[in-house]
Amino acid sequence: MQNEFPKLSGKEMKALELLIHKGEMFGLEMVEASEGELKRGTIYVTLSRMCDKGYLDSREEPRQAPEIGIPRRKYWATGLGEKVYEANLRAIEIFRELAWGGF
Amino acid sequence: MNDKESKLQSDRQQVIQKKLIKTLPIIAGILSILFTTLFQSMIEKVFENFIVYLFVLIIGCLIAGYFIGEITIKVTYKIDFIIKIIDLVKNPKVEEAKIAIHSRYKLLKLSGFFFSTKTQKEVFFPTMSDWDEEIFEALRKNKDAKLFMIHLRNTYTFILLMWQKSPIGDLIEFVRKIAS
Numbered sequence: 001m002q003n004e005f006p007k008l009s010g011k012e013m014k015a016l017e018l019l020i021h022k023g024e025m026f027g028l029e030m031v032e033a034s035e036g037e038l039k040r041g042t043i044y045v046t047l048s049r050m051c052d053k054g055y056l057d058s059r060e061e062p063r064q065a066p067e068i069g070i071p072r073r074k075y076w077a078t079g080l081g082e083k084v085y086e087a088n089l090r091a092i093e094i095f096r097e098l099a100w101g102g103f
Numbered sequence: 104m105n106d107k108e109s110k111l112q113s114d115r116q117q118v119i120q121k122k123l124i125k126t127l128p129i130i131a132g133i134l135s136i137l138f139t140t141l142f143q144s145m146i147e148k149v150f151e152n153f154i155v156y157l158f159v160l161i162i163g164c165l166i167a168g169y170f171i172g173e174i175t176i177k178v179t180y181k182i183d184f185i186i187k188i189i190d191l192v193k194n195p196k197v198e199e200a201k202i203a204i205h206s207r208y209k210l211l212k213l214s215g216f217f218f219s220t221k222t223q224k225e226v227f228f229p230t231m232s233d234w235d236e237e238i239f240e241a242l243r244k245n246k247d248a249k250l251f252m253i254h255l256r257n258t259y260t261f262i263l264l265m266w267q268k269s270p271i272g273d274l275i276e277f278v279r280k281i282a283s
Contacts, residue, residue, distance in 0.1 A: 028233040040233070040256075041263040048225040058225075069235035070228050 055081030138163030
């Protein structure tokens with residue numbers, strides 16, 4: 001299974017793209033920045049799955065006084081995440097070249 | 104609710120009841136005249152005399168009194184509810200004080216019951232913290248009117264999330280993946 005290509009879904013690609021280009025982000029910021037591609041209802045399920053795979057890492061950001069509540073979670077792409085993203089981008093490019101190369 | 108609050112509420116109830124009682128005769132008078140005029144114009148053409156007019160006036164008063172009485176009783180029973188609405192309209196900032204102990208955190212208890220600690224920590228806590236963040240953002244900008252919509256939208260999101268993380272949601276996701 002180690003030689004299997006780490007295929008990313010559309011949502012995973014978008015999340016990695018945002019985190020690689022914009023740096024550390026909160027989930028809600030990613031939803032807003034994705035312009036509709038990432039949804040509030042699914043973002044944390046996707047991010048959690050990506051953390052499990054080792055593509056992302058996260059930490060809790062405590063709220064500043066006087067605000068109280070649950071700390072927010074900030075995410076960033078790991079080295080593995082960046083490599084997988086680049087590999088997927090390259091794979092898409094190759095696929096496009098193969099599919100449309102003759103025209 | 105402490106004694107002071109309950110006394111204040113009963114005082115307010117009494118004030119509202121007094122106001123209603125004062126305005127009742129005026130409303131009854133206006134309605135009885137309306138009824139009378141309506142019935143009179145209909146019947147006058149047939150019986151043009153004073154007794155008929157008097158009879159119609161009494162009937163009009165009785166009908167108007169019945170309706171007003173019924174409405175008053177209903178309103179009196181719902182004064183608590185009306186006071187709460189008036190409070191909310193007059194002082195939406197009341198919501199601000201309630202944030203720390205808001206009932207939305209009960210949803211976390213529910214998700215905690217059904218899902219693992221890991222899922223709770225990685226999925227439901229961040230969702231709830233986004234909910235908090237939106238409320239703080241609205242309060243910072245003094246957009247209290249948005250609070251209701253924020254609660255509505257986030258409650259929907261939270262429940263949707265619970266559904267997606269449930270075994271049925273996982274199954275649907277799996278079928279979707281195979282189909283695509």
